Every structure is written in structure tokens, then in C-alpha cells.
Amino acid sequence: MNDLDFYLVCRFYIYKSFYLLFLKPIRDSSIKSLSDEFVVRSCNGSGDKFKMERYADFLAEILKKAEDKDFxxxxxxxxxxxxxxxHKLIAPPWQSVYDGKDETLFTDCTLNVRAKYAKCGLKVTKYLSEADDHLAFELNFMLYLAGVINENAGRRYEAINDSVEFLDDNLLSWVNRFAELLGSCDGIYLKQAAFYLKEFLQNDRKFLNSILRA
Structure with missing residues (x-):
């Protein structure tokens, strides 16, 4: 495996970890996936590109404490x-809330995100009850594209282009604000996870753009 392929695999597992963190609370079912050696190696072994070593330490500490049911x-x-x-959420996890002025869900923003999923033959399983632009779903879309990049050489550059476009038009348009709002909250792990996510998305965009310019 060459260096480029290694980093492309690393970003797949890093996206997977963030998707699991924001999809639902950490429980026994997700601890195994988050503890996967590939997640750990991807965070620690790709520091020059994604700078995820501190995130790996944070994740390891949370998972160690998660052995306790009370935690x-x-x-x-x-x-x-x-x-x-x-109660009213300080940092709602939907892009459409940040896209408009009245914090409305299921807007044109939601439909635009849905259309991008549909272009790849994807549909949110809870699309009638949960907005498509939920953070976990947008991360899952990036995870899907990361899989295409790794597994389909013929579609690699198309999927990289789609990934950069989705970062620019979607995730990076609101995750910084989301992380900033969560940063004002007391908590054990979500505000820290959002901070590391923001850092990773910015570094991932730089990485993908460097491939396109090469």
C-alpha cells in the first residue's frame, strides 16, 4: 500500500468513528467499533495529514471509562x-438550522442534501421522520464516499470531487458554528468530539484538494 492509499484508508476509519459518536449515545454496540484497531491506527498513523493523535487519546479515555455502566x-x-x-437545543445537529434565520427543519437545504444522497442511490432510512441534513447522516455520506474512493479506482476522482463539494457546500458551512455552540455546554464528550471533528474536516479538505491538484 502506497502512502496515498494509506491516508485514504485512514480517513475512512476516522469518518466512521465520528459517525458513530454523533449517530447515537455510546453504548455496548458501538464501543467495539470505536475501539477497532483500524480506528486507533488511522488516528495515530496519519498525524502529518489529519492531526488526530489527541482525538485518539480522547477516544481511548472515553472508551476505557465506558467499561463502567454508570459512565x-x-x-x-x-x-x-x-x-x-x-428542551430547546443549544446546538441543533441539523444543517438547515444554521442555513436559515428561523431555525426551520426540512427546508430547501434538507432537500438539496437529499438530492446529493439520491445521486449516489442513497436514502436516509428515517427520511420521513428525521431530516436528511442531520450531522450523523452527512458524516455517513462522507463515509460512503470514502469507501468508494478506496474500493473503486474508476470512480476515485469523481468521489473525491463529490467529497470536496459536500464539505464546502454542507459540512464545513455549519459544523464550525455547531462546535462553537457545543463548546459553551457542560459535558463529558460531545463538545470535545465536535472540536476534533471541526479540525478533521478542515484538514481533510486540504488533503483532498492536494490530490486534485497533483
């Missing part, structure tokens, strides 16, 4: 409070 319960309470409700 897992605290993680679930935090996720529910900050990303589900029932």
Missing part, C-alpha cells in the same frame, strides 16, 4: 440533553 448512562444523558431534547 455509559452519563454519556446517554448528555447525548439526549444536547442533541435530542426535549
Amino acid at each position: 455509559l448512562d452519563k454519556l446517554e444523558i448528555e447525548y439526549t440533553k444536547l442533541l435530542i431534547g426535549p
Whole structure:
């Protein structure tokens, strides 16, 4: 495996870890995936491109503490409070909230994201009840594209272009604000995860653009 292929594989597993963190609270079902040696090696072995070593340490500490059921319960309470409700959310996890002025869901922004998924033959399983521009779904789309980049040489550059476009038009248009708002909240892991996500997305964009310019 050459250096480029190595970094492309690393970014797949880093995206996978962030997707799992923001999809739902950390529970037994996700601990195994987050502890995967490929996630750990991807974070620690790609520091010159993605600078994820501190994120790897953070993740390892959280997962070690997650061996305790009471700690897992605290993680679930935090996720529910900050990303589900029932009270008004300080940092809503939907792009459309940040795209408009009235924090409305299921807007043209949501439909545009849905169209990008559909272009690749994808559809959110909960599309009738959960907006397509939820952070976890947008990360899952990047994860899907990362898989195409790694597994389909004929579509590699098309998928890289789609990834850069999605970062520019979607994730990077609102995740910085999302992370900033979460940063004002008390919590064990979500605000830290959002900070590392913001850093990773910015570095990933630089990395993908360097491939396109080569």
C-alpha cells in the first residue's frame, strides 16, 4: 500500500468513528467499533495529514471509562440533553438550522442534501421522520464516499470531487458554528468530539484538494 492509499484508508476509519459518536449515545454496540484497531491506527498513523493523535487519546479515555455502566448512562444523558431534547437545543445537529434565520427543519437545504444522497442511490432510512441534513447522516455520506474512493479506482476522482463539494457546500458551512455552540455546554464528550471533528474536516479538505491538484 502506497502512502496515498494509506491516508485514504485512514480517513475512512476516522469518518466512521465520528459517525458513530454523533449517530447515537455510546453504548455496548458501538464501543467495539470505536475501539477497532483500524480506528486507533488511522488516528495515530496519519498525524502529518489529519492531526488526530489527541482525538485518539480522547477516544481511548472515553472508551476505557465506558467499561463502567454508570459512565455509559452519563454519556446517554448528555447525548439526549444536547442533541435530542426535549428542551430547546443549544446546538441543533441539523444543517438547515444554521442555513436559515428561523431555525426551520426540512427546508430547501434538507432537500438539496437529499438530492446529493439520491445521486449516489442513497436514502436516509428515517427520511420521513428525521431530516436528511442531520450531522450523523452527512458524516455517513462522507463515509460512503470514502469507501468508494478506496474500493473503486474508476470512480476515485469523481468521489473525491463529490467529497470536496459536500464539505464546502454542507459540512464545513455549519459544523464550525455547531462546535462553537457545543463548546459553551457542560459535558463529558460531545463538545470535545465536535472540536476534533471541526479540525478533521478542515484538514481533510486540504488533503483532498492536494490530490486534485497533483
